[in-house]
Amino acid sequence: MAETLLFNALREAIDEEMGRDNTVFVLGEDVGVYGGSYKVTKDLYDKYGELRVLDTPIAENSFTGMAVGAAMTGLRPIIEGMNMGFLLLAFNQIANNAGMLRYTSGGNFKIPMVIRGPGGVGRQLGAEHSQRLEAYFQAVPGLKIVACSTPYNAKGLLKAAIRDDNPVLFFEHVLLYNLKEDLPNHEYIVPLDKAEIVRPGKDVTILTYSRMRHHVMQAVKGLEKKGIDPEVIDLISLKPLDFDTIGPSIQKTHRVIIVEECMKTGGIGAEIIASINDRYFDELDAPVVRLSSQDIPTPYNGKLETLTIVQPKQIEAAVENMVALKV
């Protein structure tokens, strides 16, 4: 076991996969000589050379499309979005080509590519650098969307994403890159489509992902003291959602709270509620509660920024309220 920071766990995943498969390459802005804005590709340029760790010009839509073309013709590109928000400029290539082209081509082509990078609300980075893009992309057919949350799952999920034959959007959170954890010395893979039961419990199901997992776990400390026993599920996969894990949990607790960093309107939580209504309405003892970010551009001001995203105290209060509801 070795203590590893999350950014290094990602780096190890890329390094190991580039080592085992020489069609895997990295491209993006400053991924090469500079080693990546968050050092996820540090030293890989020296190890693998400039074609396999390709520094691109600042041309998001075009280099994303270039990765699509490379993937169609047999390579396995990993795009680093310097900040995932910049990939809005690549929306066309991600949606029309990465997502849909296998279908429109009638199965002629596979698009094995990973699009990864930092996102989420950081510390006073301003609106454009504090985006929650998962909601924008969830409607695109043909994409897999995952969000890592710990060094352990970051490494195992990224390896799985690189080996997957489909386009995978891989969300990292700027505020989690320095999270530490002991990682196994042996190789491991974490499946892309499986949610993780972070804490089993019986009173309420809390569904969350990415950095909010850690806010939830902070709230859980307070809840435990009050004798409340919540089940916490880290969704990991935002598309497809893992109802094989979510469903049985709802059948056990009959109560659901969703905690997300994404916008409320049209967000991941909105989709989950709709799906729960479709499948598990009869299991619910209370309406599903959703704690989401405010529907506003992330303010620069630190106090306002804090108010924008869900805080552990709010989670604690919402769970208490729900558990107190008698049926």
Add this chain to the structure above:
Amino acid sequence: MVQERTLPQFQAPPAQISPEDGLVLYEDMVLGRYFEDKCAEMYYRGKMFGFVHLYNGQEAVSSGVIKSLRADDYVCSTYRDHVHALSSGVPAKNVMAELFGKETGCSKGRGGSMHLFSSEHNLLGGFAFIGEGIPVALGAAFQSRYRRDALGDASADQVTACFFGDGTSNNGQFFECLNMAALWKLPILFVVENNKWAIGMAHERATSQPEIYKKASVFGMPGVEVDGMDVMAVRAVAQEAIARARAGEGPTLIECLTYRFRGHSLADPDELRSKAEKETWLARDPIKRFEAYLLEHNLADEGALKEVRDRIQTRIDDALTFAEDSPEPSPDDLYKYIFAED
């Protein structure tokens, strides 16, 4: 009005071509023309749907470039893609079936007119948004270089031909990709089919520098202008650019001056282009011109040319029968092909 651009003269000495190659080019152009005429007929008879953009008049470009490529080279097209697919070797019956939305179509009926694909023929699309295919083509070219220089596969010398229109050359992806292609010396041909119009937008009204080939120079890339109604001229510049790309000397921008004989799509009333303009260009029909060239140089006689035309007509008729008789995709397969596992 902007003055008509002077067309470049096809320089002597005349390019050499064997009678066999001459007939290959001729057959390909006739195939493109007859195929498109049949599409128009089917569309007006209500048998073909959606946006259908025909290639009539531009055949010298597709045949001149693609027939100069090897089978393992790549072709990346636009929404005006039928003839690029045919030149790439996708059988006419599978292209026709695609336009009929049939399971036997080259994209299994999932793509349609603007989304023709064939992995077997290294045809990378079929893209409905303008300029969308340029980065994809760049990726295929990058892949060849990667195999050669990162993986040490000396046989990886495939070239990618990327087609798009004059209107598209005003889009950011064009400039972004020219830059990257030149920067990394990628084996790619950017082939602009300047047919003077982008739907109803005259090229001169949209473009600050209408001579598109000149835009190559700022990227340190060779840019050539060629008479896109002359298949021999297109072939000559294509061959040179392909040789350069294959030798690892990087990309070329080729601007083919051409004209579409029909409206933008079959839904376009085509009211803006003047009769005089159309007549000028119709008089330069690349197929008639090449017929004259073949006869003049004793590369074929009238009988041989007629034999080609008859053969192609039969092939188009067969393609139509095949498309009409083919099954629709099964409703059970609605979700098939979303993911690689499907």
